[in-house]
Amino acid sequence: MTQQETNTEKTQAEELRIGAFICECGVNIAGSVDCHAVADYISTLPNVVTSVVNKYTCSDAGQAEIKKAIRDMNLNRVLVASCTPKTHEPIFRACVEEAGLNPYLFEFVNIREHCSWIHMWEKEDATRKAKELVRMGVARAALLEPLESSEVPVTNKALVIGAGVTGMQAAMDIGDMGFQVYLVEQGPSIGGKMAQLDKTFPTNDCSICILGPKMVEVARNKNIEIMSYSEVTEVDGYVGNFKVKVKHKPRYLNIDECTGCGLCSEACPVEVPYTEFNEGIGTRKAIYTPFPQAVPLRALVDKVNCIGCGACIKACERGAIDMDQKETFSELDVGVIIVTAGFDVYDPEPKNEFGFGLYDNVITTMEFERLINASGPTMGKVVRPSDVKPPKRIGFVQCVGSRDKHSNIYCSSFCCMASLKNAQLLREKYPDTEVYIMYMDMRTPFRMYEEFYNRARDMGIRFIRGRPAEVTEDENGNHNIIARIEDTLTNEIVNLELDLMVLSVGAVSPESTEKIRQILKVSRAADGFMMEAHPKLKPVDTTLDGIFIGGMTQGPKDIPYSISQGSACAARATRFLAQGKALTEGITAKVNEDICVGCGVCVPMCPFQALSIEDNKLKIISALCKGCGTCMAACPTGALEQSHFKNVQLLEQVKKVFAYGEV
Amino acid sequence: MTEFEPDILTFCCNWCSYAGADLAGVSRLQYPTNSRIIRVMCSSRIEPIHILEAFKEGTDGILVTGCHIGDCHYIEGNVHTDERMKEMVDALEHLGLGQRLHLEWVSAAEGKKFQETITDFVEKIRALGPNPLKHKGVEE
Numbered sequence A: 001m002t003q004q005e006t007n008t009e010k011t012q013a014e015e016l017r018i019g020a021f022i023c024e025c026g027v028n029i030a031g032s033v034d035c036h037a038v039a040d041y042i043s044t045l046p047n048v049v050t051s052v053v054n055k056y057t058c059s060d061a062g063q064a065e066i067k068k069a070i071r072d073m074n075l076n077r078v079l080v081a082s083c084t085p086k087t088h089e090p091i092f093r094a095c096v097e098e099a100g101l102n103p104y105l106f107e108f109v110n111i112r113e114h115c116s117w118i119h120m121w122e123k124e125d126a127t128r129k130a131k132e133l134v135r136m137g138v139a140r141a142a143l144l145e146p147l148e149s150s151e152v153p154v155t156n157k158a159l160v161i162g163a164g165v166t167g168m169q170a171a172m173d174i175g176d177m178g179f180q181v182y183l184v185e186q187g188p189s190i191g192g193k194m195a196q197l198d199k200t201f202p203t204n205d206c207s208i209c210i211l212g213p214k215m216v217e218v219a220r221n222k223n224i225e226i227m228s229y230s231e232v233t234e235v236d237g238y239v240g241n242f243k244v245k246v247k248h249k250p251r252y253l254n255i256d257e258c259t260g261c262g263l264c265s266e267a268c269p270v271e272v273p274y275t276e277f278n279e280g281i282g283t284r285k286a287i288y289t290p291f292p293q294a295v296p297l298r299a300l301v302d303k304v305n306c307i308g309c310g311a312c313i314k315a316c317e318r319g320a321i322d323m324d325q326k327e328t329f330s331e332l333d334v335g336v337i338i339v340t341a342g343f344d345v346y347d348p349e350p351k352n353e354f355g356f357g358l359y360d361n362v363i364t365t366m367e368f369e370r371l372i373n374a375s376g377p378t379m380g381k382v383v384r385p386s387d388v389k390p391p392k393r394i395g396f397v398q399c400v401g402s403r404d405k406h407s408n409i410y411c412s413s414f415c416c417m418a419s420l421k422n423a424q425l426l427r428e429k430y431p432d433t434e435v436y437i438m439y440m441d442m443r444t445p446f447r448m449y450e451e452f453y454n455r456a457r458d459m460g461i462r463f464i465r466g467r468p469a470e471v472t473e474d475e476n477g478n479h480n481i482i483a484r485i486e487d488t489l490t491n492e493i494v495n496l497e498l499d500l501m502v503l504s505v506g507a508v509s510p511e512s513t514e515k516i517r518q519i520l521k522v523s524r525a526a527d528g529f530m531m532e533a534h535p536k537l538k539p540v541d542t543t544l545d546g547i548f549i550g551g552m553t554q555g556p557k558d559i560p561y562s563i564s565q566g567s568a569c570a571a572r573a574t575r576f577l578a579q580g581k582a583l584t585e586g587i588t589a590k591v592n593e594d595i596c597v598g599c600g601v602c603v604p605m606c607p608f609q610a611l612s613i614e615d616n617k618l619k620i621i622s623a624l625c626k627g628c629g630t631c632m633a634a635c636p637t638g639a640l641e642q643s644h645f646k647n648v649q650l651l652e653q654v655k656k657v658f659a660y661g662e663v
Numbered sequence B: 001m002t003e004f005e006p007d008i009l010t011f012c013c014n015w016c017s018y019a020g021a022d023l024a025g026v027s028r029l030q031y032p033t034n035s036r037i038i039r040v041m042c043s044s045r046i047e048p049i050h051i052l053e054a055f056k057e058g059t060d061g062i063l064v065t066g067c068h069i070g071d072c073h074y075i076e077g078n079v080h081t082d083e084r085m086k087e088m089v090d091a092l093e094h095l096g097l098g099q100r101l102h103l104e105w106v107s108a109a110e111g112k113k114f115q116e117t118i119t120d121f122v123e124k125i126r127a128l129g130p131n132p133l134k135h136k137g138v139e140e
Helices: A035-043 A060-072 A085-098 A112-116 A123-142 A165-176 A192-196 A207-220 A263-267 A311-315 A365-372 A415-429 A449-458 A511-520 A559-579 A630-634 A647-656 B017-026 B048-057 B077-093 B111-128
Strands: A018-023 A048-054 A077-082 A106-110 A150-153 A157-161 A180-184 A224-227 A230-238 A241-248 A271-273 A283-285 A328-334 A336-339 A362-364 A393-400 A434-439 A462-465 A470-473 A481-487 A492-498 A500-505 A547-549 A581-584 A589-591 A611-614 A617-620 A640-642 B008-013 B035-040 B061-066 B101-105
Touching (some): A018 A060, A018 A123, A035 A048, A035 A123, A048 A060, A060 A077, A060 A085, A077 A085, A077 A123, A112 A123, A112 B017, A123 B035, A157 A165, A157 A328, A165 A180, A165 A207, A165 A224, A165 A559, A180 A230, A192 A207, A192 A365, A241 A336, A263 A283, A263 A311, A336 A511, A336 A559, A365 A500, A393 A415, A393 A481, A415 A434, A415 A449, A415 A500, A434 A492, A462 A481, A481 A500, A547 A559, A559 A581, A589 A617, A630 A640, A630 B077, A647 B035, A647 B048, B017 B035, B017 B061, B017 B111, B035 B111, B048 B061, B048 B077, B061 B077, B077 B101, B101 B111
Parallel strands (some): A018 A048, A018 A077, A157 A180, A336 A547, A362 A500, A393 A434, B008 B035
Antiparallel strands (some): A150 A581, A241 A328, A271 A283, A481 A492, A611 A617
């Protein structure tokens, strides 16, 4: 800050004075690149005033050296050759700006990710390559021009997509900080998957008992507007100024009139399996409230199964039902967007894994959660599907859809603890039941989790290290499951006869999330979940300013971790809301009006409607331009240029990229 | 005579393929030292003149990389890249350089694909031999 105003006017009118700083990054770069040889070579290039090696250029000492050199040697261009601009460019830009240099007069060369780390055992070639990369950077640096970032106002409202426990936490935190939040949920109630669970580890407290009050709190928060049974269909704009279109699906009743009393459901003669909440166990009516603790507690009509008898219309005392209701749309202006769109459990049915889909008494964890839940379809009585009798021997199979080359290679992280929890609940509720857990490795990191595992062992739950190689039904017609397992601790083959087998299914990213991802243009990681900006330093940011991801959207995790990420998203997002402004980069398109002939070829190229022809000349709305450069590649006259990526700059790079023997 | 080492120029877009190259680095995925990366914000920034100038300078092969279709940070910049590069390859055919320009989509999560793309392209250009327009010994 100190020198900021003293000499901001160092521009290219002066003689070029380039300072090059070559980072060793400890041994990360110096291990495979001779940094001193690079610096020596660079010092021989035109306009280079100083060329030095730092142990760590990004450290306080390194940055101080850059600032000192700018002042002492009157540098007007600074080049750093170190790691990736994706993480470090903002740091060095701020550094040179503090020393009074325009941040766009800084040039970054990546000799770590793009050189030393990928050529670890070829020091000679890697050094030559580093020299050429830096040489190209010096050539580009000479042609850089000062630019100004522009400040844009930020709409001080947030959008949270997905109202599971992560999204609820994010919305509450932002609401409590005094900003308005739209909480959009595709289902008819907020609460997410946690609302379906029975108890939660590691304390075994009732899930809905701790979630229910939180759901009510969200609804009571004056700054949160819940949009249930709604979907985000379009997003336009940029940080601070997003325009969002939300579709409200018809519930076929007036939500303001409905009180959730349930008279309509009682009158409805149609019964269908309750797949949405009870995993298909038991039934619901064609008009129903999602579950007793739903927020909002309002009914909706399942139009697919409704027979149109009108019984519910007669039963509703408030005349809330409207069978002609159509979908409606809202348009929202928000400054930031948080995606907490949750997960689907892995579906073992297509491949009939472990007999799922073939044998009635093979079920998934989510089905088990509904079975043992006191407010579930069986009132908490665990029965097996084939004969509705209580099972006496129950086995849990771990890593179904996780840690498997044939489905998902990642660990879903919560399933070991979920099975330990369910096994404990069984032993508490039915002490005579034999409970087995068939596993590859039990993974119980984090606080109180290992203790929870020990408790399960103490409760007499039996652990078999190995998963069923073959699953069949017994031949006596009583639908028992025979699991053939190699116990790799005892080296024995076990034929385990079970009354009920529960598959501990992992998490996958839902198709609905993929749609949102494509609307927002967030990157997709190899595992199918959305990708964070940095796996360690920016776990809830995306590479897009103003868009954040949390909870299962960013990968499998348990409830405490999800809630932490919800709060993290809120904190990261609120920085923009609290400041009321954001900086946009100055790398926009510029037109040379003397050359432009107003042909308009570029206009349809722009996906952001930043270009138009007025009076036979091109007009650019800079606030809409995102600096992609698509338009200028289409310009037949060369009148268009992208600041910081000008043709002269790129061509100079192209010309200097290979030294052809000079190095 | 030592074996011919091709000079490969790789254009990366800021959002996907540059990040994919970063991921290859972070994952220590080793690949030949022949390639140099020039970063642009979107692959659609690349103009014919950049390609032609590079070949004129003597570059043996040029890789243009960007986000997968549907993933473009700028909605459909890469759709334009796709069209332009196809035309560019056609035009370069007349100069006998068509095989030396290649377009590949690499996401931010595809470090492995980035490694394989560079490795395969280096081998392909090595087999083709030097760019016939290459400067000959100017600086040597």
